[in-house]
Amino acid sequence: xxxxxxxxxxxxxxxxxxRTGEHMKCGICRQPIRGPTYTCDNCGYKIHESCFGFPxxxxxxxxQVSPLHPIVNASSFCCACGxxxxxxxxxxxxxxxxxxxxxxFHLHCANSLRRAIKVDSHEHPLFYFGTECQxxxxxxxxxxxxxx
Numbered sequence: 400x401x402x403x404x405x406x407x408x409x410x411x412x413x414x415x416x417x418r419t420g421e422h423m424k425c426g427i428c429r430q431p432i433r434g435p436t437y438t439c440d441n442c443g444y445k446i447h448e449s450c451f452g453f454p455x456x457x458x459x460x461x462x463q464v465s466p467l468h469p470i471v472n473a474s475s476f477c478c479a480c481g482x483x484x485x486x487x488x489x490x491x492x493x494x495x496x497x498x499x500x501x502x503x504f505h506l507h508c509a510n511s512l513r514r515a516i517k518v519d520s521h522e523h524p525l526f527y528f529g530t531e532c533q534x535x536x537x538x539x540x541x542x543x544x545x546x547x
Contacts, residue, residue, distance in 0.1 A: 400437075403455060404471060408441040412448075425450055426471070426489040427506055442471045443487040457491065459512050460524075467491035467509055479508035 402408035413436050423432040427450035435448035456466045470492045477484055484490045484505055491509045494501050504512070515524030 402439040402442060403469065404439070404442055408439050411438045411440065412436070413438060426487055427451075427453060429488070444471055444489060445487075446489070453489075453506060457509060457513060459509065460515060465493045467493045467504065469506075470503075475503050477505045477508050478502045479504050479512055 400410045400412075402410050415432050415434060415436055423445055424430065425432055425436075425447045426444035427446050430447070432445050432447070436445055437448060437451055438445045453469070456468055458466045468491065469489050471487050471489060475484060475490070476482070477490070482505065484503065489506060491504045491506060492501055512526050515526055517524055
């Protein structure tokens, strides 16, 4: 099977038994590696078999730019929660066609932004930005381009 990030890379399937992989974290859920796992030695990530089915492209309704695609993330900030994603975590990235800037999201943040909440007391759909949303808005005031 080929790596989803590069068709030139080959995925390995390893069944980590007992505690052999506990010092390694899954690039999707960040839980310790144990059990059936896909790895790409070239990209550096490890993903539980149960986490491997994440979408390879998503479009966020509140973010009208090009679709998001997964990447192996170099350390950078998530545009939704303001938290840091570390290498070799998998993150979503898209490019704003007008400004040519890239925007990055944790997988779980991008997934939560796909679902709007509609309530009768508010005319617009609401989106969950996590418990640290003030960081996002303070980052935006300073200039998001500086951290991307």
